[in-house]
Amino acid sequence: MALQAIKGFNDILPPATTTWRWVENTFHQLLSSYGFGEIRLPIMEYTELFSRSIGDDTDIVEKEMYTFSDRSNRSLTLRPEGTASVVRAFIQHGLAAAGDIHKLYYVGPMFRYERPQKGRYRQFYQLGAEVFGEEDYHQDAEILIMLARYFHVLGVRSAKLNLNSLGCEKCRPAYRQALQDFLRQHDGQLCTDCRRRLGKNPLRVLDCKRPDCRNIVAGAPKILDYLGADCRAHFDGVTRLLDGAGLDYQVNPLMVRGLDYYTRTTFEFLAGDLGAQNAVAAGGRYDRLVEELGGKATPAIGFAIGMERLTMLVDSASVPGSAPFIYLAALGEKALEMLYPLLHALNQEGIGTVLNYRQKSLKNLMKKADRIKVEYTLIVGDQEMEQGAAILRNMKTKEQQSIPLNTLFASIREVFNGHQNN
RNA sequence: GUGGGUAUAGCUCAGCUGGUUAGAGUGCAGGAUUGUGGCUCCUGAGGUCGAGGGUUCGAAUCCCUCUACCCACCCCA
Structure with a gap:
């Protein structure tokens, strides 16, 4: 059989690389102008980092990681996302102790052992950024407005912002309980996946795609009705700033995230013409993660953009040429x-x-x-x-x-x- | 992990119910235009028809197995 690349691992050839470089360069420029500094991270970490940050019960950790042992039998994993590594680096280098706000961004490949399809590959590239030490809702809005500007500069108009708040460790348990109680009443009508989710992670039932589940979920309690005063004020602050900036967005109380560490503001930029994998960028606040990984309690917020998905939305004709003179x-x-x-x-x-x-x-x-x-x-x-x-x-x-x-x-x-x- | 689809020239694809030298467009090379690009026309090179097995006088075409890719589920960027 002829030699070929590993399944889900792709070559990116010219002229596509011209688009890629433009998308990356524009990102470097934009993030720098907002005061972010670039961080370059290792491609592998000890497996424990991901199981502790992303969550043991998530699909990513349960079945999608490239995990293997090194020669001294330490369990290593090819990074499936960037946030965990940034947080690890943030703690390891004592940036938390240094206080102040830290704004970091990264660009690079991630690895997940999934069945490839349109917009989803086993090695895929993410452009991401994280802000540590700023709890103010202005920071949340800054990131969203910055992302919207990024898409605008790239000529991507189809990305629509979906916004939600998942509350904090004070208000989420009450909601979780209310949701669980509600769903238990409709137990029999839920799909088998959702019945399984019901116990461990009931919030995941909210974004099930099956019509039957969606019907039930439509009548379920909404997280936004359960937010405490602080979380409510935070969320209202974000939407007020987005309105002020003239940003188009949709509040979607059913949107939850696949990673366990998110709190308060969460968001996705969705694009219709991407096929089934329609999230081109996503992220949110994770105020508890730094502490959970052993650092000093530090509020944080971040996002990641799917490079392959983004370049699919970029019109190659709008990429500045770089032909010889x-x-x-x-x-x-x-x-x-x-x-x-x-x-x-x-x-x-x-x-x-x-x-x-x-x-x-x-x-x-x-x-x-x-x-x-x-x-x-x-x-x-x-x-x-x-x-x-x-x-x-x-x-x-x-x-x-x-x-x-x-x-x-x-x-x-x-x-x-x-x-x-x- | 589970479905469905596809596999023929470098690329995008046609090839009807099996029939002899397997086609088109594009790209490449040459020419029309002896030293001037894009448009047009002509010519040429380029193919183990994904791999292996089977049916048949005869298989790109029918059957089986395998492999790869694509799309979707799941999940996510």
């Missing part, structure tokens, strides 16, 4: 030898330049120049070598000018600068 068309050995140093000189100057090494017809070289969408083509053949002047062709206007061979570098640089200023 000039194609050097060398006709004959002498021309090639003369132009070769110019290739490097121009590129060193930041002027994107490519040169052909094979001897082809001018027609063929022009065709290649056209394909890679350069602005100019420089033609040098025997005639030009004899006359001491090359032909510079503007590929858009088709205008051609003669340039003395001994001023090629300076002339091209001048044309390039003129082009930049337009």
